[in-house]
Amino acid sequence: MATSVIAPVADNPERTLVAARLDALTVRNFRNIEHAELRVAADGIVVVGENGHGKSNLVESIAYLRLMRSQRGARDRDLIRHGAPAFHVSAELSGVTANRATAAVDKQGRKKITLDGGEPEKLTDALDTLPSVSFSPRDVDLVAGAPAERRRYLDITLALTSRTYLNALRHYRAALARRNAALREASRATRRDQAAALAAVAVWEPALAEHGAVMVTQRREWVTARGPAFARDCMTIGERGIPTLRYASALAETRDVRSALREQLERQRDHDVRRGLTQSGPHRDDLALELDDHELRGVGSAGQQRTAAIVLRLLEAATHRDANGVTPLLLLDDPFAELDRRRTGRILALLDEVGTGQCVLCVPREDEIPAQYTRLARWHVRDGAFVLADGAPS
Secondary structure (H helix, E strand, O other), X not given: OOOOEEEEEOOEEEEEEEEOEEEEEEEXXXXXXXXXXXEOOOOEEEEEOOOOOOHHHHHHHHHHHHHOOOOOOOOHHHHEOOOOOEEEEEEEEXXXXXXXXXXXXXXXXXEEEEEOOEOOOOHHHHOOOOOEEEEOHHHHHHHHOOHHHHHHHHHHHHHOXXXXXXXXXXXXXXXXXXXXXXXXXXXXXXXXXXXXHHHHHHOOHHHHHHHHHHHHHHHXXXXXXXXXXXXXXXXXXXXXXXXXXXXXXXXXXXXXXXXXXXXXXXXXXXXXXXXXXXXXXXXXXXXXXXXXXXEHHHXXXXXXXXXXXXXXXXXXXXXXXXXXXXXXXXXXXXXXXXXXXXXXXXXXXXHXXXXXXXXXXXXXXXXXXXXXXXXXXXXEEEOOEEEEOOOOEX
């Protein structure tokens, strides 16, 4: 495995920190990209093009190799270019466990992943093949959007840095789906069959309590550990007041989470039957982002919300770096849109201070390339076609 050493890990000087690198990328029939081949230098590239021509689609194709699904939540088949039978993404990598990775999906939804020519036994074995963190204006939904956005953020951040969390998340979701199905059956059961129907609901509660307890515990540990950095970075960027990060859960202060969650599920079983859904558990929790004890979701300005979202992405990158010893690729998709120069300058200074590895920066115009990135090789995109700035085809 080729590596790119950039620094020692702060809490373990003997452990080497490496940068995940994308050396070459081939994309076929992914959204509006019919065929693109890009070589990527060790420090990264800049992609320039008007909105709607393919910058975000390129970023999404790269990020696909992290989750092996769309970071925007789209179905795999919806990523296939109109009229094409399948999409294909192939990458040459350094600094990670595989030197070559491919992902392909056809119209029937069949997915094939290969790592160094072999197929992993399970899809979860391919997660984080190319570690990356994406910054874009859409990240404001992390702050202004529904709690599901922030739960997804927590789940991805923790699942890719803790095998224990990933295992708990998978088992919790499976048990939750089965309990919800049993709840719907119970809501339709006759009075004579009600006892059996409720027993079918209860059978999934021990698993929900066991795996949900792992999720709640690791989420609140992460919030406790990263809260000071959230406040510090928000203030460094220029926010006035006291920013706070808080895990909003009925079980946030509970010591024996497993027992408390099991009791909660049992106590609310009848109510859940009437609703047809499980109303308690980590799938209902939230990550509260506040400024002077007021929720940024409700009272924060657009700039404050964007600042908080960018800091969350910085925390995501730091979590990966600290847990895995790998600095993720930064995918900067017009990240400073709608931000004033003061905030933009401080964010760039913060990125320089924390240290970054390789980056892919996408902007609509060349005059929007920050000075720190003008040294990077430059590509132009139009209608899904990518060419080097000197005119050489991709």
